[in-house]
Amino acid sequence: MLTYHFRDKKEGSLYLQLYAFMKEDILAGRLTADYRLPSRRAFAKNLGISIVTVETAYEKLMAEGYIYSLPKRGYYVSRIDRSGVLRQIPQKAREKLAVSDLAGEEKAKIRFDFVNNAVLPGLFPFTAWARTMRGVISEQSRELVERSPGGGIWSLRKALSAHLLEFRGMEVDPGQIIVGAGTEYLYILLLQLLGRERLYAVEDPGYDKIAKIYRAGGVAVCHLPLDDKGISVRALEEREADIVHISPSHHFPTGIVMPVSRRYELLSWACARDGRYIIEDDYDSELRMDGKPVPTLRSMDPADKVIYINTFTKTLAPTIRIAYMVLPARLAERFYEDLGFYSCTVSNFQQYTLARFIETGSFGNHINRMRRYYKKVRDSLLRQIQSSEAFASCRIMEEDAGLHFLLKTGSPLTDQALKAKALALGIRISCLSDYYQDPETAPGGILLVNYSGIDPEQIEEAVRTLGLVLI
Amino acid sequence: MLTYHFRDKKEGSLYLQLYAFMKEDILAGRLTADYRLPSRRAFAKNLGISIVTVETAYEKLMAEGYIYSLPKRGYYVSRIDRSGVLRQIPQKAREKLAVSDLAGEEKAKIRFDFVNNAVLPGLFPFTAWARTMRGVISEQSRELVERSPGGGIWSLRKALSAHLLEFRGMEVDPGQIIVGAGTEYLYILLLQLLGRERLYAVEDPGYDKIAKIYRAGGVAVCHLPLDDKGISVRALEEREADIVHISPSHHFPTGIVMPVSRRYELLSWACARDGRYIIEDDYDSELRMDGKPVPTLRSMDPADKVIYINTFTKTLAPTIRIAYMVLPARLAERFYEDLGFYSCTVSNFQQYTLARFIETGSFGNHINRMRRYYKKVRDSLLRQIQSSEAFASCRIMEEDAGLHFLLKTGSPLTDQALKAKALALGIRISCLSDYYQDPETAPGGILLVNYSGIDPEQIEEAVRTLGLVLI
Numbered sequence: 001m002l003t004y005h006f007r008d009k010k011e012g013s014l015y016l017q018l019y020a021f022m023k024e025d026i027l028a029g030r031l032t033a034d035y036r037l038p039s040r041r042a043f044a045k046n047l048g049i050s051i052v053t054v055e056t057a058y059e060k061l062m063a064e065g066y067i068y069s070l071p072k073r074g075y076y077v078s079r080i081d082r083s084g085v086l087r088q089i090p091q092k093a094r095e096k097l098a099v100s101d102l103a104g105e106e107k108a109k110i111r112f113d114f115v116n117n118a119v120l121p122g123l124f125p126f127t128a129w130a131r132t133m134r135g136v137i138s139e140q141s142r143e144l145v146e147r148s149p150g151g152g153i154w155s156l157r158k159a160l161s162a163h164l165l166e167f168r169g170m171e172v173d174p175g176q177i178i179v180g181a182g183t184e185y186l187y188i189l190l191l192q193l194l195g196r197e198r199l200y201a202v203e204d205p206g207y208d209k210i211a212k213i214y215r216a217g218g219v220a221v222c223h224l225p226l227d228d229k230g231i232s233v234r235a236l237e238e239r240e241a242d243i244v245h246i247s248p249s250h251h252f253p254t255g256i257v258m259p260v261s262r263r264y265e266l267l268s269w270a271c272a273r274d275g276r277y278i279i280e281d282d283y284d285s286e287l288r289m290d291g292k293p294v295p296t297l298r299s300m301d302p303a304d305k306v307i308y309i310n311t312f313t314k315t316l317a318p319t320i321r322i323a324y325m326v327l328p329a330r331l332a333e334r335f336y337e338d339l340g341f342y343s344c345t346v347s348n349f350q351q352y353t354l355a356r357f358i359e360t361g362s363f364g365n366h367i368n369r370m371r372r373y374y375k376k377v378r379d380s381l382l383r384q385i386q387s388s389e390a391f392a393s394c395r396i397m398e399e400d401a402g403l404h405f406l407l408k409t410g411s412p413l414t415d416q417a418l419k420a421k422a423l424a425l426g427i428r429i430s431c432l433s434d435y436y437q438d439p440e441t442a443p444g445g446i447l448l449v450n451y452s453g454i455d456p457e458q459i460e461e462a463v464r465t466l467g468l469v470l471i
Numbered sequence: 472m473l474t475y476h477f478r479d480k481k482e483g484s485l486y487l488q489l490y491a492f493m494k495e496d497i498l499a500g501r502l503t504a505d506y507r508l509p510s511r512r513a514f515a516k517n518l519g520i521s522i523v524t525v526e527t528a529y530e531k532l533m534a535e536g537y538i539y540s541l542p543k544r545g546y547y548v549s550r551i552d553r554s555g556v557l558r559q560i561p562q563k564a565r566e567k568l569a570v571s572d573l574a575g576e577e578k579a580k581i582r583f584d585f586v587n588n589a590v591l592p593g594l595f596p597f598t599a600w601a602r603t604m605r606g607v608i609s610e611q612s613r614e615l616v617e618r619s620p621g622g623g624i625w626s627l628r629k630a631l632s633a634h635l636l637e638f639r640g641m642e643v644d645p646g647q648i649i650v651g652a653g654t655e656y657l658y659i660l661l662l663q664l665l666g667r668e669r670l671y672a673v674e675d676p677g678y679d680k681i682a683k684i685y686r687a688g689g690v691a692v693c694h695l696p697l698d699d700k701g702i703s704v705r706a707l708e709e710r711e712a713d714i715v716h717i718s719p720s721h722h723f724p725t726g727i728v729m730p731v732s733r734r735y736e737l738l739s740w741a742c743a744r745d746g747r748y749i750i751e752d753d754y755d756s757e758l759r760m761d762g763k764p765v766p767t768l769r770s771m772d773p774a775d776k777v778i779y780i781n782t783f784t785k786t787l788a789p790t791i792r793i794a795y796m797v798l799p800a801r802l803a804e805r806f807y808e809d810l811g812f813y814s815c816t817v818s819n820f821q822q823y824t825l826a827r828f829i830e831t832g833s834f835g836n837h838i839n840r841m842r843r844y845y846k847k848v849r850d851s852l853l854r855q856i857q858s859s860e861a862f863a864s865c866r867i868m869e870e871d872a873g874l875h876f877l878l879k880t881g882s883p884l885t886d887q888a889l890k891a892k893a894l895a896l897g898i899r900i901s902c903l904s905d906y907y908q909d910p911e912t913a914p915g916g917i918l919l920v921n922y923s924g925i926d927p928e929q930i931e932e933a934v935r936t937l938g939l940v941l942i
Binding site: 063064065066068078079080081116117118119120121123124126129130133134137141142144145146147148181182184185188192196209212213216217218229257258259260261262263264265268294295317318319320321322338339341342343344345346347348349350 | 534535536537539549550551552587588589590591592594595597600601604605608612613615616617618619652653655656659663667680683684687688689700728729730731732733734735736739765766788789790791792793809810812813814815816817818819820821
């Protein structure tokens with residue numbers, strides 16, 4: 001009969017030791033398929049242990065499939081074929097795997113970051129947010145564990161609808177609003193909704209990630225040039241694109257605000273054929289500083305051809321991961337029919353907190369505070385630049401819309417050299433040409449000054465240092 | 472010269488009235504393209520208003536593109552072509568749009584829900600979670616607004632790695648862990664990582680959403696039958712599938728725990744050809760009740776062919792929307808290279824809270840509490856069923872693994888009739904056949920008893936009522 005020698009109990013309970021011995025024998029082929037194992041009673045007697053111990057070990061082996069039992073017959077070894085399992089563990093590139101961990105050293109060298117999209121920790125409304133969260137936990141705990149509809153909880157969609165009316169003058173049925181964990185996720189939903197067989201047009205220059213996400217989602221993407229009014233409708237027609245993704249209220253990175261004439265041209269283009277849609281990415285419109293905000297393309301659209309997308313990345317923080325889109329009525333219907341099975345990607349905690357945050361007016365107050373704050377930062381930056389000799393030959397462009405402007409330097413350096421010189425001085429900054437598909441065709445020497453991550457206390461020093469890059 | 476008659480100031484400031492009049496005239500074509508507008512000074516004089524008012528109206532019209540200016544020449548009307556914009560507003564189906572709002576009436580009729588996946592509000596660890604959140608807000612506010620790596624914040628991935636070692640005996644490099652807003656989102660990432668040109672196999676019967684998500688993601692899916700050990704390897708080979716998505720630790724809905732023999736067959740299948748992968752969906756293993764948990768397929772895999780996926784849907788709540796996957800090393804590398812541009816879809820708030828919740832042991836305690844709780848609910852359910860005359864001809868199957876079991880009723884009714892009869896008595900329940908591609912081929916009369924949403928106080932009444940369905 002099978003015999004095993006147990007080790008000290010400290011090395012594991014008897015049943016686990018027996019389990020391990022037998023498992024090893026089975027895997028090594030020493031106990032072969034369909035071998036009949038000793039009965040519990042006989043085995044216990046032979047090993048000098050209790051029947052319960054044998055029983056427990058057999059149960060575990062059975063649960064994991066190493067052995068099987070036949071009623072009134074006993075226990076047998078299962079047929080286990082490991083021969084095909086090759087030992088081909090690939091070389092692990094540990095460093096590569098950790099790549100997305102913070103590259104601490106690189107980061108430490110940067111004193112002024114004009115690229116980073118993050119908000120300063122002091123700007124996030126932690127107190128109001130935490131208070132709202134506490135209210136949600138104490139008063140809505142039942143709702144917090146109840147399944148959210150795929151498009152988002154109703155109270156959040158109603159709050160968003162009211163917000164859009166107040167801040168963007170848009171009338172939107174809450175049922176047309178779809179909430180998701182960031183615009184990137186919404187783009188994925190959109191390409192599933194609009195179809196993969198269509199050609200998607202994006203702006204060149206533009207925010208590179210949009211094209212990457214569409215491509216990763218399996219659709220063809222073309223990059224269309226801009227003129228001074230925004231994306232070219234002629235190029236749209238020539239390339240026979242079906243969907244165009246634009247940010248008419250404030251183009252990134254050029255800052256162009258699309259004029260009404262071009263908007264109507266675009267709407268006409270969309271109406272000319274079924275299946276054409278305009279995706280209006282309104283990512284930072286709430287933070288526009290001077291003058292009234294420009295109306296959205298969607299509110300000029302009588303034909304339900306515009307899909308409106310907005311996010312809380314700029315108004316709250318990128319790390320909050322909440323965005324939403326407003327679908328034309330017939331697309332909303334199709335969404336519920338074809339994609340209604342998706343769970344909403346935002347947690348109920350965050351959805352209910354945001355809904356309250358908007359309903360109670362905290363969000364409106366926060367936006368106004370942000371606007372005033374960023375206006376002060378921008379004005380201070382512009383004042384410093386304009387009064388500094390180092391910037392004498394610079395021109396500031398597109399400074400009215402939110403959170404970044406362009407600085408035409410007139411520098412004789414290449415853009416690469418400009419950025420390298422800046423980095424050596426502790427400044428991270430990008431050039432307009434970085435956002436072109438073909439940087440060669442881009443105007444050189446234009447810096448993109450994103451000031452959302454700049455500490456107001458450091459503006460003087462930041463501008464002085466930036467000046468050193470230019471002389 | 473242009474003349475407008477202003478209304479009472481109560482109806483809007485003068486500049487907004489002037490803006491609206493002119494915009495209307497431009498859109499109606501009464502002011503035509505390139506028409507030269509009066510100078511600010513002359514216009515102000517003519518209308519009897521201040522120059523500043525005219526200036527502000529002109530600025531707004533210009534910002535929105537209705538007019539343009541030429542240096543030292545003046546202001547002109549823009550060319551705006553609205554002719555192509557058709558008025559084709561589709562019929563809005565308001566009811567359809569609201570479809571995902573709670574269907575309140577339907578819901579009210581259900582007294583006992585054996586389908587719902589939600590956890591009872593009393594089970595979510597609100598107190599510990601809120602305390603953890605407060606700690607995060609007060610001590611980690613800086614990190615909360617700092618961009619998370621695409622795979623998730625490092626401290627969460629380290630905590631998950633430690634959790635997997637403790638609860639599943641798996642050794643995992645945190646760099647191989649990718650955090651996302653629910654398993655559904657991770658499936659989307661996976662199909663982008665593994666490729667759309669591959670054939671994905673899922674289990675039949677199975678959880679229908681998995682196939683839906685792969686299909687919506689643009690890949691071909693085949694449904695493969697199970698035998699008593701799980702998915703058939705022969706069927707996998709015959710259909711020439713490349714990727715197989717399974718839940719070996721506890722198949723939904725049959726409850727099958729895949730034995731070791733089948734596991735090695737599957738691993739051999741995966742090793743036989745490049746590009747073959749097994750997706751191991753370990754959705755409820757932490758809540759297994761009796762015996763030690765079955766080891767994961769991944770921990771038996773020496774060849775890096777298994778992608779492990781788990782979620783907090785069962786252990787915390789579905790509405791928390793956090794899941795993670797463990798990628799084989801070479802896939803993790805490819806993820807960072809090809810898909811590293813994606814932002815993590817889970818907010819920093821939730822990531823840091825969960826990381827702390829795991830690190831401090833709160834999560835481990837919670838799991839143990841949940842296990843004890845669900846075991847009590849299950850035992851009580853089984854006791855009630857076994858002691859009731861109405862269930863005399865029933866057989867209970869697969870009751871050891873987490874949160875649901877099967878009840879073979881022997882009822883002469885069709886499954887449709889069974890469910891309808893149950894609903895009439897206030898019970899929502901599903902049948903095993905609901906999870907088959909072709910319900911005709913499924914064994915009839917087997918109920919799926921999901922007890923995660925049943926109030927322990929109501930078990931007696933729920934079982935009594937369920938008994939009425941069977942007699």
